[in-house]
Amino acid sequence: MAKIQGLAARTAALRMLDAVLRRGETLDLAEGQFAKGLTPSDRGLARAIAGETLRWLVDLDALIDSATKDVLPDDAKPRMVLRMMLAQVFRLATPPHAVIATGLELLSGGPRRLAHGVFSTLVKRGAALPPVPTLPAAVASRWGERAGPIAAALAEPPPLDLALKNWKETQRWVAELGGVSLAPGHVRLARGTAVERLAGFQQGEWWVQDFAASLPARLLGEGNGRRVLDLCAAPGGKMLQLAAAGWQVTALDKSVKRLDRLVENLDRTGLAAEVVAADALAWEPTRQFEAILLDAPCTATGTCRRNPDVLHRVHARQIAEMAELQERLLERAARWLAPGGTLVYAVCSLEPEEGERHPKPEGLLPAPIRAEELPAGLLPDSEGGLRTDPGMLPDAGGLDGFFVARWRAPPA
Ligand SMILES: C[S@@+](CC[C@H](N)C(=O)[O-])C[C@H]1O[C@@H](n2cnc3c(N)ncnc32)[C@H](O)[C@@H]1O
Numbered sequence: 001m002a003k004i005q006g007l008a009a010r011t012a013a014l015r016m017l018d019a020v021l022r023r024g025e026t027l028d029l030a031e032g033q034f035a036k037g038l039t040p041s042d043r044g045l046a047r048a049i050a051g052e053t054l055r056w057l058v059d060l061d062a063l064i065d066s067a068t069k070d071v072l073p074d075d076a077k078p079r080m081v082l083r084m085m086l087a088q089v090f091r092l093a094t095p096p097h098a099v100i101a102t103g104l105e106l107l108s109g110g111p112r113r114l115a116h117g118v119f120s121t122l123v124k125r126g127a128a129l130p131p132v133p134t135l136p137a138a139v140a141s142r143w144g145e146r147a148g149p150i151a152a153a154l155a156e157p158p159p160l161d162l163a164l165k166n167w168k169e170t171q172r173w174v175a176e177l178g179g180v181s182l183a184p185g186h187v188r189l190a191r192g193t194a195v196e197r198l199a200g201f202q203q204g205e206w207w208v209q210d211f212a213a214s215l216p217a218r219l220l221g222e223g224n225g226r227r228v229l230d231l232c233a234a235p236g237g238k239m240l241q242l243a244a245a246g247w248q249v250t251a252l253d254k255s256v257k258r259l260d261r262l263v264e265n266l267d268r269t270g271l272a273a274e275v276v277a278a279d280a281l282a283w284e285p286t287r288q289f290e291a292i293l294l295d296a297p298c299t300a301t302g303t304c305r306r307n308p309d310v311l312h313r314v315h316a317r318q319i320a321e322m323a324e325l326q327e328r329l330l331e332r333a334a335r336w337l338a339p340g341g342t343l344v345y346a347v348c349s350l351e352p353e354e355g356e357r358h359p360k361p362e363g364l365l366p367a368p369i370r371a372e373e374l375p376a377g378l379l380p381d382s383e384g385g386l387r388t389d390p391g392m393l394p395d396a397g398g399l400d401g402f403f404v405a406r407w408r409a410p411p412a
Pocket residue numbers: 231232233234235236237238239252253254255258278279280281295296297298
């Protein structure tokens with residue numbers, strides 16, 4: 001089978017799509033499972049095919065339905081293969097003959113003629129995708145008036161954001177890497193930049209972190225040696241920011257595998273933190289903290305530009321489950337703050353149930369985020385929380401969707 005060039009990548013992409021759409025797995029997990037044995041370029045291709053198929057799924061299905069007499073079942077293999085074939089032609093500029101050779105091979109023993117016919121009809125007809133992907137109806141309804149701008153931002157994968165260890169060197173890295181900066185300590189590069197070959201990576205001068213993801217730690221300010229608990233810390237982007245800002249960090253996470261990546265990140269950057277592998281729902285600290293950053297587990301719908309699987313596998317049930325877990329984590333974190341200490345809560349979710357709708361944790365006081373603490377173009381909401389979404393800062397390349405809130409423990 002693997003004799004046809006590029007077939008291995010397509011086979012992996014098909015399995016990844018099946019895992020996301022039928023079993024509700026994340027695209028990252030599916031990639032790790034089905035593309036891990038591929039060459040880096042085949043792995044990149046498999047991810048691109050699966051990612052673009054998920055990003056444009058509604059529009060690809062509309063094209064397929066416009067060219068078939070009988071509607072193909074949603075989960076039938078011919079539909080899945082056709083979605084991939086069209087995504088390659090329309091999004092990845094793959095020549096049709098290469099798409100046909102690999103696509104039909106995936107259907108060996110199946111309705112190849114049907115797939116060939118639908119594909120050729122659409123290509124000959126000059127069919128095209130719309131300029132902006134159509135969101136699944138349930139997602140559009142959840143995101144309400146922000147659905148349009150978010151969908152517009154989804155049309156392309158996002159740029160590459162870096163967080164710098166030393167903020168004072170922002171202009172140096174902007175010049176050296178050829179990027180732009182939206183705030184001190186931030187550099188934005190064009191999408192598709194190969195990270196590991198860039199100057200400063202091996203030396204640990206920066207790490208990859210979406211600009212929105214850098215905002216929660218910024219809202220804790222300078223540490224000056226004070227103790228912060230980074231609760232749910234792995235793989236550690238925010239932990240590195242806190243350590244670089246002079247905090248004495250305790251980084252806790254329950255995933256040993258993700259903590260391995262956190263330790264690698266500490267080694268590469270030469271920053272320090274106490275690392276704790278524990279379940280935050282069971283763990284108890286031996287002393288209180290001057291600050292806590294709770295970057296809670298969430299549905300991650302705010303990362304839809306990079307992870308378009310969230311458009312299809314996150315539903316009301318997952319949102320409700322995450323909201324309940326976040327509530328329990330918030331309750332515990334609130335008890336671990338020293339008098340006068342600050343709690344910053346963050347989620348990379350676009351769902352209000354995981355953000356704005358969480359009540360203030362019992363026993364804490366509001367510590368509203370102020371406009372002057374935020375980068376140009378972003379404002380706090382009327383309650384002093386911060387909401388970002390991919391449709392914001394459109395001229396600068398957008399940013400992930402986050403919700404951030406801040407509270408304070410009463411003084412002693
Ligand atoms: C949003 S990610 C954290 C990202 C991280 N703060 C960063 O900046 O790189 C959420 C993390 O919560 C962890 N997690 C989920 N449930 C947990 C629990 N009960 N106790 C501790 N960690 C948990 C997951 O393993 C995951 O690493």
